[in-house]
Amino acid sequence: MIKKVKERKSMLVKDISEMKSIIRELKKEGRSIGFVPTMGYLHEGHISLIRASKKENDITVVSIFVNPLQFGKNEDLDRYPRDLERDMEICRREGVDYLFYPSYEDMYPEGFSTYVVVEGITEKLCGAFRPGHFKGVTTVVTKLFNIVKPDRAYFGKKDYQQFKVIQKMVRDLNMDVQVIGCPIVREKDGLAMSSRNKYLSENERKAALSISRSLFEAKRLFDQGVDDVNRLKEEIKRIVLAHPEVREIQYVEIVDPETLESKEKAEKGDIIAIAVFVGDTRLIDNIQL
Amino acid sequence: MIKKVKERKSMLVKDISEMKSIIRELKKEGRSIGFVPTMGYLHEGHISLIRASKKENDITVVSIFVNPLQFGKNEDLDRYPRDLERDMEICRREGVDYLFYPSYEDMYPEGFSTYVVVEGITEKLCGAFRPGHFKGVTTVVTKLFNIVKPDRAYFGKKDYQQFKVIQKMVRDLNMDVQVIGCPIVREKDGLAMSSRNKYLSENERKAALSISRSLFEAKRLFDQGVDDVNRLKEEIKRIVLAHPEVREIQYVEIVDPETLESKEKAEKGDIIAIAVFVGDTRLIDNIQL
Numbered sequence: 001m002i003k004k005v006k007e008r009k010s011m012l013v014k015d016i017s018e019m020k021s022i023i024r025e026l027k028k029e030g031r032s033i034g035f036v037p038t039m040g041y042l043h044e045g046h047i048s049l050i051r052a053s054k055k056e057n058d059i060t061v062v063s064i065f066v067n068p069l070q071f072g073k074n075e076d077l078d079r080y081p082r083d084l085e086r087d088m089e090i091c092r093r094e095g096v097d098y099l100f101y102p103s104y105e106d107m108y109p110e111g112f113s114t115y116v117v118v119e120g121i122t123e124k125l126c127g128a129f130r131p132g133h134f135k136g137v138t139t140v141v142t143k144l145f146n147i148v149k150p151d152r153a154y155f156g157k158k159d160y161q162q163f164k165v166i167q168k169m170v171r172d173l174n175m176d177v178q179v180i181g182c183p184i185v186r187e188k189d190g191l192a193m194s195s196r197n198k199y200l201s202e203n204e205r206k207a208a209l210s211i212s213r214s215l216f217e218a219k220r221l222f223d224q225g226v227d228d229v230n231r232l233k234e235e236i237k238r239i240v241l242a243h244p245e246v247r248e249i250q251y252v253e254i255v256d257p258e259t260l261e262s263k264e265k266a267e268k269g270d271i272i273a274i275a276v277f278v279g280d281t282r283l284i285d286n287i288q289l
Numbered sequence: 290m291i292k293k294v295k296e297r298k299s300m301l302v303k304d305i306s307e308m309k310s311i312i313r314e315l316k317k318e319g320r321s322i323g324f325v326p327t328m329g330y331l332h333e334g335h336i337s338l339i340r341a342s343k344k345e346n347d348i349t350v351v352s353i354f355v356n357p358l359q360f361g362k363n364e365d366l367d368r369y370p371r372d373l374e375r376d377m378e379i380c381r382r383e384g385v386d387y388l389f390y391p392s393y394e395d396m397y398p399e400g401f402s403t404y405v406v407v408e409g410i411t412e413k414l415c416g417a418f419r420p421g422h423f424k425g426v427t428t429v430v431t432k433l434f435n436i437v438k439p440d441r442a443y444f445g446k447k448d449y450q451q452f453k454v455i456q457k458m459v460r461d462l463n464m465d466v467q468v469i470g471c472p473i474v475r476e477k478d479g480l481a482m483s484s485r486n487k488y489l490s491e492n493e494r495k496a497a498l499s500i501s502r503s504l505f506e507a508k509r510l511f512d513q514g515v516d517d518v519n520r521l522k523e524e525i526k527r528i529v530l531a532h533p534e535v536r537e538i539q540y541v542e543i544v545d546p547e548t549l550e551s552k553e554k555a556e557k558g559d560i561i562a563i564a565v566f567v568g569d570t571r572l573i574d575n576i577q578l
Contacts, residue, residue: 115405116462121402147463168402
């Protein structure tokens with residue numbers, strides 16, 4: 001596909017109809033399309049998705065769109081980190097074929113009023129604290145899927161609930177996309193990669209480390225036979241709340257990996273999911289037992 | 290395409306994944322696909338859609354699915370007329386290539402919980418009186434579009450609001466379907482074709498005729514210079530309510546053809562839309578000024 005990119009001289013595509021016509025050509029040529037939807041400010045987590053896509057598809061499309069629809073009123077839409085030049089450099093280096101970078105006005109033209117809503121599993125965990133968040137996610141992902149028409153789409157399991165919500169949406173609406181969840185990528189010290197880590201001060205960064213540490217510790221206890229959900233949760237809280245920089249644990253839950261229903265006894269395969277405010281920065285993480 | 294149908298021996302496809310794989314093959318062969326989604330009990334209105342599709346596409350797919358999601362609790366889901374044998378005969382006669390007839394269980398498997406919602410224009414006219422109706426329509430049409438992947442989809446303008454809602458959904462979600470509205474087909478005496486006409490007794494049938502007559506009369510008045518919405522509506526009500534079989538006019542509105550907002554002064558191109566209960570049967574009709 002290098003030829004095609006060279007012909008276009010740039011991998012950057014801003015226009016929806018141009019993206020659609022490129023995809024139409026690729027489909028005609030019978031190429032398989034892998035898709036990595038992102039909000040930009042790419043990190044190793046995104047790169048692992050790109051590499052997975054490159055491995056399994058002829059063509060890899062990355063999108064960057066900071067989707068206002070999935071941010072709450074008092075959330076960090078305005079300060080969400082952006083650096084297109086750097087992201088383009090990463091995409092070039094990783095051999096991304098097309099970087100789709102639509103404008104807000106093209107994605108949500110005046111009068112836009114159609115939404116995709118997954119009920120049930122969106123009301124738990126993050127969904128319980130971020131009303132409208134998943135409605136924004138499923139709506140934008142549906143739009144992106146309709147534009148890019150991927151054979152496979154790659155999501156990080158750091159956002160485990162998002163991954164399951166998208167999977168459910170695709171199944172319920174008979175979309176022709178294989179939704180693939182990729183393992184959480186962590187810093188060497190264990191902190192889950194996130195564009196939002198950039199917000200953290202040095203002390204907050206240290207405190208944030210307690211999140212993954214608490215999950216590893218809970219898993220260690222579970223592996224030793226502790227399946228009492230309350231005890232596991234208490235241990236996590238103890239570790240995380242030991243840091244004064246931690247403002248609040250928004251939630252910590254042990255849930256079924258499919259339904260995301262809270263469990264009373266932890267079982268192999270369950271997910272421990274946590275959301276923590278370190279200072280003003282909301283971080284999430286999870287681990288599978 | 291006659292060959293393909295012959296190979297299959299039947300045009301009837303009940304299985305979603307079989308329908309998908311047929312479509313995949315057709316797409317590979319580069320065939321254009323026209324789609325007529327219906328709830329069955331086909332009449333001349335449906336046939337006009339089929340013929341429009343046959344004219345403009347290589348392949349025509351008709352679906353029959355009485356979609357429970359778009360019926361209210363006290364509506365006529367249970368008694369909605371069904372006659373698959375007759376519908377198949379019509380489809381065969383009209384040269385339909387595939388008749389897609391999915392089961393309820395396949396369309397809405399246990400745990401189904403994803404919906405497509407168009408806000409705004411769904412809250413007016415029928416939407417104001419049938420809460421959840423358009424949510425059911427847009428959800429099932431999204432599913433059907435994802436299965437059949439039509440280049441063009443055909444809707445009767447008798448359900449004018451439905452036609453505009455689908456058009457808006459397709460635009461908002463970047464779906465690759467051309468949504469085509471076809472003219473209302475009427476009985477010789479003017480009654481708009483509807484599967485629900487079957488419910489009418491002889492006297493109700495006569496009373497129902499006043500609906501189209503009142504619209505024709507309103508248009509005649511408008512053409513003569515009457516643009517006062519209230520006067521036009523009063524004339525319509527007078528004609529329709531003259532019949533004791535008419536239980537109620539649920540609404541009569543003169544609206545903008547795009548936004549469906551009610552008008553104060555009628556203008557060329559506006560839609561007069563009406564919903565009437567004749568006995569227990571709810572009938573709708575409309576006319577463009």
